[in-house]
Amino acid sequence: MSKRATGSNEHGGAYGRPLRVPDGPLSKVGPGTPCGELLRRYWHPVALSAKVIDRPQKVRILGEDLILFRDGKGKPGLLAPHCAHRGTSLYYGKVDEHGIRCCYHGWLFDVEGRCIDQPCEPGGGQNKGLVRQPWYPVEERYGMVFAYMGPLNKKPVLPRWRVLEDLQEGETLFVHGYTGIGVGADDTIEVIPFNWLQNWENIMDPFHVPMLHTRHRAIQYTAAAGNLPEVTFKYTDLGVNYVAHRVGSDGTKVERVSSVVFPNLVLVPDQQLDVTGPTRYVRWLVPADDENHILFHVMHVPAGMDGQAMFDLSSRPRAMGTDKPWSEMTEDEHQRFPTDWEAMHSQGSIACHAAEHLVSSDVGIGMLRRLLRQQIKVVEDGGDPIGVSYGSEDEYLDSYAGNYLMAASE
Numbered sequence: 001m002s003k004r005a006t007g008s009n010e011h012g013g014a015y016g017r018p019l020r021v022p023d024g025p026l027s028k029v030g031p032g033t034p035c036g037e038l039l040r041r042y043w044h045p046v047a048l049s050a051k052v053i054d055r056p057q058k059v060r061i062l063g064e065d066l067i068l069f070r071d072g073k074g075k076p077g078l079l080a081p082h083c084a085h086r087g088t089s090l091y092y093g094k095v096d097e098h099g100i101r102c103c104y105h106g107w108l109f110d111v112e113g114r115c116i117d118q119p120c121e122p123g124g125g126q127n128k129g130l131v132r133q134p135w136y137p138v139e140e141r142y143g144m145v146f147a148y149m150g151p152l153n154k155k156p157v158l159p160r161w162r163v164l165e166d167l168q169e170g171e172t173l174f175v176h177g178y179t180g181i182g183v184g185a186d187d188t189i190e191v192i193p194f195n196w197l198q199n200w201e202n203i204m205d206p207f208h209v210p211m212l213h214t215r216h217r218a219i220q221y222t223a224a225a226g227n228l229p230e231v232t233f234k235y236t237d238l239g240v241n242y243v244a245h246r247v248g249s250d251g252t253k254v255e256r257v258s259s260v261v262f263p264n265l266v267l268v269p270d271q272q273l274d275v276t277g278p279t280r281y282v283r284w285l286v287p288a289d290d291e292n293h294i295l296f297h298v299m300h301v302p303a304g305m306d307g308q309a310m311f312d313l314s315s316r317p318r319a320m321g322t323d324k325p326w327s328e329m330t331e332d333e334h335q336r337f338p339t340d341w342e343a344m345h346s347q348g349s350i351a352c353h354a355a356e357h358l359v360s361s362d363v364g365i366g367m368l369r370r371l372l373r374q375q376i377k378v379v380e381d382g383g384d385p386i387g388v389s390y391g392s393e394d395e396y397l398d399s400y401a402g403n404y405l406m407a408a409s410e
Contacts, residue, residue, distance in 0.1 A: 020352035026372055027195050027350045029287040030063030034376045040150035041385050042263040043158050044286050045296040046138075047145045048177050052076050054095040060191075062149055063289040066136070072097030076145050077111030080134035084115065090133075109133040142298045143175035156388040161282055162396040163267070170303025174310065177296050195350040196264060196285045196293035197372075202344060203260050203268060204364030206231050206244050212343055229256070233364045238262060238387045240368050241400065246273055253406040259399045260368060262375065262387045267401035278402040291349040 029036040039062055046061050047068055056069045059078070067081045067090045077100065081089045088104040095101075099110035101117075107125075108117035113135035118125025137148045139158045148155050164173060192199070202208070206229055229244035239261040246254050254276065259267040266283040269275075281299035288294055301307040326339065334342060358366060375385040389395060 018355075020348070020355050022195075022348075022350035023353040025376065026353070026369060027197055028063075028290050029196070030290070034380065035372070036062055037150075038372075038376045038379045038385055039263050039287065040148075041154060041156070041379060041388055042150075043139070043146040043148050043156070044264070045144040045177075045284050046078065046147045046286070048175060048296075049076075049140050049143050049145055051177075052145050056091050056093055056095065056100060058091055060288045060292075061147065062287055064149070067091055067093075067100070068138075068145070069093075069095050069100050071095060071099050071111055075111045076138045076140065077109075078136045078138045078145075078147050079109060079111075079113055083107060084109075084131050084133045085118075107131075111135070111138075142173060144177075144296055144298070154384070156390055157393045157395070159387070159389070160393070160396050162398050163278060163280070163401075164282060164298055164300075165396060167300065168302070172301045172307065173298055174301045174307030175296070175298045177294060191288050191292040191294055193292055193349065194345050194347065195291060196287040198344045198347055198351050199285050199293065199295075200260060200264055200266065201365050201368050202340060203258055203266050204233070204240055204242055204368050205362070206242055206258070206364070207361045208343070212338065212340070231364075233367055235367065235371065236261075236399075238397065238399070239265075240364060240371060242364050245406065250274075255404045255406050257401050257404070259401040261397075261399060262371075262385060267399045269401060269403040273403055276403045276405055279399070 025034045027035065029039055031037075031040075044061060046059050046066075047057070051057075052068055052070045054070055054072065056067050058081075059066045059068045065081055067079050068076065070076050072095065079090060079100070081091060083090055083093075083102040083104065085102065085105055085107045088102055090100055090102060090109075092103040093100040094103065096108075098116060099108050099114075101108045106117070106119040107115055107128075108119075109115055113133035115125070115128045115131035115133065118128045121128070137152070137155060139146050141158055141160070142164055146158055148158075167173070209229075229246050231242055231244045234241045234243065236259070239259060241257055241259050244256045244258075246256050252273070254273045256269055256273070258269065259265075261267065264285045264287070266285065267279045267281070268283075269279050281297060283298075284296040286294045286296065299307075299310070301310055324333070326341070329337070353369075378385050387397070
């Protein structure tokens with residue numbers, strides 16, 4: 001058998017190399033997929049509350065196309081798109097006080113899918129109570145509409161985050177949905193065109209910070225970030241933390257803690273090491289489907305400051321070697337001054353784990369993937385994954401993420 005047929009390539013030549021095959025169990029998010037069933041056991045933000053009005057809008061989450069709207073009583077609803085009567089899309093429906101009415105024959109569904117009117121039928125539909133439009137539970141918190149897309153008998157409480165509840169006097173919360181990762185974005189929620197896991201696990205890779213963000217072409221955050229940190233990784237009750245000891249420009253030692261929290265949350269400290277204390281924001285990386293995801297970001301805004309301006313400064317930094325925002329850079333500038341976006345997007349729409357060569361600095365990546373596989377197995381075996389709670393809605397989730405000053409002897 002020829003070397004081409006066997007895929008043998010001991011000299012490292014490109015000819016005959018194996019095809020790149022994505023890691024399906026971790027990357028696929030649709031109904032019935034291993035990771036998709038894990039993700040469906042949690043609440044996910046699907047839209048900004050301010051953007052959910054009486055006009056129906058299309059939403060794509062976890063590989064499903066849905067219709068989101070707010071009825072005349074102010075309640076949001078998330079329904080399957082095709083009307084239970086003849087399959088016309090409810091995107092063209094009309095919203096009234098009680099729900100959404102299909103444009104084709106006027107069937108009316110409330111926010112939980114109950115059919116409450118069939119105007120072409122005698123008496124408004126004597127058997128309308130037998131019809132239910134598929135629906136998902138939704139709740140609002142922190143300026144976002146959250147959806148639960150799993151089995152109803154396993155629906156947990158919508159989590160509260162202490163970092164978003166403990167506001168100082170005069171502080172407010174700013175919420176944004178955006179393409180992010182250093183990219184100039186407008187108020188429209190766009191999708192990021194690669195698999196969500198590539199973005200999520202990037203947080204457990206502290207060693208890319210001194211290389212990509214500092215030494216490669218330009219100092220994208222601070223010069224001090226160019227020093228290789230001392231790092232330890234730890235499993236937590238909610239996910240994985242990395243603890244990096246860094247030295248600021250003034251010689252101050254800082255313990256920098258970043259967290260990934262199941263199922264898809266990120267809590268990262270300020271890039272400026274002199275901004276100490278717990279992190280001030282939480283970010284959700286929500287899969288739209290296998291090859292696209294959306295970011296939702298909630299952050300503290302100090303008294304007297306403008307949330308949009310603060311967001312622009314902290315989450316959309318100037319572009320790394322030029323005076324232009326990322327969105328205005330030329331292709332030549334993107335090639336010379338790459339950011340997280342270029343690094344992750346160029347891995348492909350779904351990264352091929354089998355083609356990687358992980359080394360000692362990738363410990364955090366390995367730990368996160370291992371925990372993700374473990375939690376998939378927990379759900380497959382009928383258990384509850386980490387971080388879900390069926391208790392009181394007054395409970396808070398905590399993360400130790402932040403920048404913390406270290407004693408001189410440490």
